[in-house]
Amino acid sequence: NAGVTQTPKFQVLKTGQSMTLQCAQDMNHEYMSWYRQDPGMGLRLIHYSVGAGITDQGEVPNGYNVSRSTTEDFPLRLLSAAPSQTSVYFCASSYYRGPVNTEAFFGQGTRLTVV
Amino acid sequence: AQKITQTQPGMFVQEKEAVTLDCTYDTSDPSYGLFWYKQPSSGEMIFLIYQGSYDQQNATEGRYSLNFQKARKSANLVISASQLGDSAMYFCAMREKIGGATNKLIFGTGTLLAVQP
Numbered sequence: 373n374a375g376v377t378q379t380p381k382f383q384v385l386k387t388g389q390s391m392t393l394q395c396a397q398d399m400n401h402e403y404m405s406w407y408r409q410d411p412g413m414g415l416r417l418i419h420y421s422v423g424a425g426i427t428d429q430g431e432v433p434n435g436y437n438v439s440r441s442t443t444e445d446f447p448l449r450l451l452s453a454a455p456s457q458t459s460v461y462f463c464a465s466s467y468y469r470g471p472v473n474t475e476a477f478f479g480q481g482t483r484l485t486v487v
Numbered sequence: 488a489q490k491i492t493q494t495q496p497g498m499f500v501q502e503k504e505a506v507t508l509d510c511t512y513d514t515s516d517p518s519y520g521l522f523w524y525k526q527p528s529s530g531e532m533i534f535l536i537y538q539g540s541y542d543q544q545n546a547t548e549g550r551y552s553l554n555f556q557k558a559r560k561s562a563n564l565v566i567s568a569s570q571l572g573d574s575a576m577y578f579c580a581m582r583e584k585i586g587g588a589t590n591k592l593i594f595g596t597g598t599l600l601a602v603q604p
Contacts, residue, residue: 405591407594414491414578414595414597474582475522475537477534481532
């Protein structure tokens with residue numbers, strides 16, 4: 373089983389460049405989310421989605437866009453990369469309308485450096 | 488609003504000893520779930536253990552147990568008989584159930600555990 377697949381694993385961008393981090397899951401999960409991990413900050417929620425066509429902002433949404441056209445895919449877009457967006461990014465998915473003990477399944481992470 | 492607090496940035500423990508990693512939370516919802524994840528140096532997030540707000544007993548999974556004190560809003564992770572492979576970052580997380588649906592998962596800042604031989 374593939375689970376949650378994130379690409380790329382590593383990326384270096386120049387300031388002002390744009391890119392899309394890809395996330396796909398094959399578990400038919402309604403809920404998908406993006407986190408960024410910075411030293412001493414834990415995992416902070418950027419955006420999340422509870423189903424196709426529905427997205428919402430998390431704790432740190434500025435500088436990021438998302439869309440959810442299918443259940444499987446939840447890409448994260450950086451329109452104009454800034455050094456402050458240097459971080460490790462995780463995509464996660466889980467069931468939504470179910471018991472609260474639904475664990476989140478994580479992708480392997482994307483290490484992004486903006487120079 | 489949901490909030491998770493981990494006050495220990497780093498911990499040391501001797502191999503084969505037990506260690507407790509602290510986690511306190513804040514929520515106004517009576518229905519919620521608490522999770523612990525392990526992140527080794529390789530970077531992946533590994534689910535360890537879950538505790539529900541209505542569970543009567545503390546959760547256990549092998550060498551992991553959760554010391555759940557609901558009135559104090561704490562959900563500490565206990566690792567018994569520490570092994571070198573337990574050296575990792577550990578995150579506490581919480582998910583609320585609102586309006587019949589589970590809500591977003593919020594994480595603490597993590598505790599870096601180092602197991603010494």
